[in-house]
Amino acid sequence: MAHEKLIEDAQAIAGELVTLRRAIHAEPELGLHTPKTRDKVRTALAHLPLEWTEGASTTGVVAVLKGGAGEGRSVLLRGDMDALPMPEETGLDFASCNEGVMHACGHDAHTAMLAGAAELLARRAETLKGEVRFMFQPGEEGHHGARYMIEDGLLGGKDGLSLPDAAFALHVFPNAPHGVFGGRPGSLLAAADQFRITITGKGGHASLPHETMDPIPIACEIVSALQAMVTRKFSVFDPVVLTVARIEAGTTFNVVPDKAEIEGTMRSLSSENRARLREQVQRIAAGVAGAHELTADIEIVEGFPVTVCDEQAVSLGERVAGEIFGEGAFLRLDDPIMGAEDFAYVLEKVPGAMFFLGVSHEGEDWTQCCGIHSTRMMIDESVMPRGVAMLAGVAEAFLARGFD
Numbered sequence: 001m002a003h004e005k006l007i008e009d010a011q012a013i014a015g016e017l018v019t020l021r022r023a024i025h026a027e028p029e030l031g032l033h034t035p036k037t038r039d040k041v042r043t044a045l046a047h048l049p050l051e052w053t054e055g056a057s058t059t060g061v062v063a064v065l066k067g068g069a070g071e072g073r074s075v076l077l078r079g080d081m082d083a084l085p086m087p088e089e090t091g092l093d094f095a096s097c098n099e100g101v102m103h104a105c106g107h108d109a110h111t112a113m114l115a116g117a118a119e120l121l122a123r124r125a126e127t128l129k130g131e132v133r134f135m136f137q138p139g140e141e142g143h144h145g146a147r148y149m150i151e152d153g154l155l156g157g158k159d160g161l162s163l164p165d166a167a168f169a170l171h172v173f174p175n176a177p178h179g180v181f182g183g184r185p186g187s188l189l190a191a192a193d194q195f196r197i198t199i200t201g202k203g204g205h206a207s208l209p210h211e212t213m214d215p216i217p218i219a220c221e222i223v224s225a226l227q228a229m230v231t232r233k234f235s236v237f238d239p240v241v242l243t244v245a246r247i248e249a250g251t252t253f254n255v256v257p258d259k260a261e262i263e264g265t266m267r268s269l270s271s272e273n274r275a276r277l278r279e280q281v282q283r284i285a286a287g288v289a290g291a292h293e294l295t296a297d298i299e300i301v302e303g304f305p306v307t308v309c310d311e312q313a314v315s316l317g318e319r320v321a322g323e324i325f326g327e328g329a330f331l332r333l334d335d336p337i338m339g340a341e342d343f344a345y346v347l348e349k350v351p352g353a354m355f356f357l358g359v360s361h362e363g364e365d366w367t368q369c370c371g372i373h374s375t376r377m378m379i380d381e382s383v384m385p386r387g388v389a390m391l392a393g394v395a396e397a398f399l400a401r402g403f404d
């Protein structure tokens with residue numbers, strides 16, 4: 001077994017992992033520019049022989065570790081660095097000092113674990129053939145940070161730098177079993193696009209509806225038609241989710257408004273359905289409004305594509321988890337999750353996988369834990385060394401043998 005010392009080495013740096021994670025947690029940053037977080041990482045890894053590259057669009061950085069055993073494959077490991085615009089209610093003594101900003105998606109832990117993997121792999125650099133690229137990425141929470149880093153050429157495919165041969169990432173989940181990894185080949189997470197429909201009619205007195213063009217019943221009809229569309233136009237074997245999450249119209253009880261607005265999200269697990277959902281929403285909104293002689297303007301805000309994991313990359317992760325942590329450490333998930341993740345952009349270019357890591361506290365009923373994006377979301381930091389060993393392990397295994 002090549003990886004037998006990885007977990008011991010990761011446990012030995014547990015204190016550093018906690019320190020870095022807490023420092024990032026206490027000072028969360030939003031969006032594509034997370035300079036303080038980047039600087040914390042660079043300071044923590046300043047003693048390592050890494051080559052750092054930064055792009056123009058974001059504060060994302062790629063640090064390259066060259067193996068000492070000659071030319072070979074290239075593997076990318078990714079950690080996201082950004083937080084969410086929401087208050088923190090954990091009561092932790094290292095809770096966010098930035099009011100209204102919180103690391104509620106575990107990206108603080110992802111960044112610390114990636115830094116830990118760089119530490120472990122740098123110690124083994126002499127035995128590595130090829131190179132490891134550590135992608136510290138901002139702007140995951142809806143900001144397309146991974147796409148910008150790719151467009152900036154940081155991942156390769158431009159200026160003579162080739163794309164990596166494989167890519168891996170972790171995402172923590174507090175409401176999953178302590179220390180257990182999960183993954184699945186094929187679609188892991190959904191494509192998520194946003195829609196906004198504005199129905200325009202003609203307002204007037206609520207007692208004289210026939211003299212108005214009332215947008216409210218039309219908005220209701222569109223909501224119902226969209227739900228019928230989901231069940232009548234899409235196969236249950238390639239599921240989609242469409243949720244209308246906001247309806248807004250009117251100001252008081254006796255005035256018919258001029259406009260009504262509908263907003264929601266649509267999720268799909270294939271690029272075909274993603275395109276069809278957009279077409280169908282447009283057709284139905286325009287058609288229903290048109291049938292009543294009103295108009296509907298439809299705006300689609302593009303989110304992330306489907307996160308598709310490579311079968312061989314998932315098998316490699318499963319094998320490495322078994323070798324490092326023993327049987328039962330890796331669960332194959334039956335179903336995808338309809339959330340979305342911008343690591344999808346990386347996996348569109350490079351075969352690889354994202355694995356989930358359960359960070360509930362040991363012995364705790366994980367089904368009752370606050371999930372990600374909760375103001376009370378917490379993680380068991382003692383799981384972080386497992387994440388570090390897993391990241392380092394998949395990189396080491398891929399450089400040694402590829403996907404075999």
Ligand SMILES: [Zn+2]
Binds near residue numbers: 105141372373
């Ligand atoms: Zn998130």
Ligand SMILES: [Zn+2]
Binds near residue numbers: 105106107140171
């Ligand atoms: Zn996340």
